[in-house]
Amino acid sequence: MKIRLIILVIILLGAAAWYYFSNNEENQQHxxxxxxxxxxxxxxxxxxxxxxxxxxxxxxxxxxxxEMVTNKGSIKIKLFPEQAPKAVENFLTHAxxxxxDGLIFHRVxxxxxxxxGDPNGTGTGGESIWGRPxxxxxxxxxxxxxxxxxxxxxxxxxxxxxxxxVQKKEVESNLRGQMEQAGxxxxxxxxxxxxxxxxxLDHRHTVFGQVVEGMDVVDDIASxxxxxxxxxxxxxxxxxxxxxx
Numbered sequence: 470m471k472i473r474l475i476i477l478v479i480i481l482l483g484a485a486a487w488y489y490f491s492n493n494e495e496n497q498q499h500x501x502x503x504x505x506x507x508x509x510x511x512x513x514x515x516x517x518x519x520x521x522x523x524x525x526x527x528x529x530x531x532x533x534x535x536e537m538v539t540n541k542g543s544i545k546i547k548l549f550p551e552q553a554p555k556a557v558e559n560f561l562t563h564a565x566x567x568x569x570d571g572l573i574f575h576r577v578x579x580x581x582x583x584x585x586g587d588p589n590g591t592g593t594g595g596e597s598i599w600g601r602p603x604x605x606x607x608x609x610x611x612x613x614x615x616x617x618x619x620x621x622x623x624x625x626x627x628x629x630x631x632x633x634x635v636q637k638k639e640v641e642s643n644l645r646g647q648m649e650q651a652g653x654x655x656x657x658x659x660x661x662x663x664x665x666x667x668x669x670l671d672h673r674h675t676v677f678g679q680v681v682e683g684m685d686v687v688d689d690i691a692s693x694x695x696x697x698x699x700x701x702x703x704x705x706x707x708x709x710x711x712x713x714x
Contacts (some may be wrong), residue, residue: 504644504651505672506609520654523549523610524617524679528714533557534681535564536711539574540704541690544634544683545713546618553606553677556620556628560677562598563630564710574705576633576698579691582667584621584633585707592621592698595630602627611676612657615665616687618678634680636691638665 528534533548550557563569569585575592576584587595597603604626613619613635621631640661648658648668661668680687694702 504647504653504668506652520609520656522612522656522660523552524612524614524676525660528681533561534713535561535678536713537683538708538711539686539690540706540708541693542683542686544686545681546678547681548618548678549611549676552608552610553675555603556606556675556677559597559599559603559628559630560632561712564712567709568630569707570709572707573701574690574707575700577691577693577695577701577705578699580637581691582633582635582637583687583690583705584631586621586631588630591700592631597629602629604628605672606675606677607672608676609654612661613667613670613674613676614660614679616680616684617666617676618680619670620675620677622674628675633674634687635667635670636687637667640665640668644668 523529523532528547531551533550535546535548537544537546548557548560563586568588572585572588573590574583574585575587575590584592587593589595605620605622605628611617615635615637617635619633619635620628621633622628642662645658645662648661649655653661653668690701690705693705696702
């Protein structure tokens with residue numbers, strides 16, 4: 470009886486984690502108080518610092534480049550080991566070990582994001598290379614712009630193997646003022662208004678990469694027909710992740 474109770478608790482915890490990301494993050498865009506930045510990072514950089522947005526520069530020597538091959542096409546993504554060392558190490562090691570090979574994008578919401586990286590294919594599984602959740606890595610350099618590769622989680626410090634790519638094409642005009650009030654750098658605000666994204670996920674989900682080629686593939690995946698729990702009716706498969714540098 471005790472063992473059955475423990476198993477039930479584990480199942481419920483997994484379901485709760487999936488529910489958190491599945492519902493909470495979508496609803497945040499409608500809450501005017503959800504924009505969040507780590508003020509300690511703002512204080513370190515100062516108000517007069519010109520913010521460079523590495524997500525929109527050429528691939529640098531201190532960055533990594535991978536190719537995510539799917540049955541819908543290939544997506545090239547650059548990674549940021551300086552800003553998010555643990556998230557990048559976790560992703561690259563899983564990729565090298567074939568952990569993601571054959572997994573599906575289990576949750577797809579058009580004009581929001583596509584999510585994968587769960588061996589269970591449900592959003593309830595997966596673990597980090599360390600066998601335990603690892604901490605968030607937030608920075609004033611990286612944001613959840615359209616094309617950002619970010620860690621999915623069930624709350625602070627619960628990163629495992631799941632990730633998502635932001636696909637939202639536009640940011641609502643009323644969010645400009647909210648971003649400015651929250652302390653976003655002007656360059657980041659302007660870029661959000663230019664390219665789209667999900668600013669309500671900033672400093673809630675670790676950004677560790679950016680699509681540099683293949684957003685048409687991301688859009689194609691996002692537009693696929695889905696069933697219950699936003700799961701594609703026909704599997705969208707990550708066939709392999711090639712490490713290019």
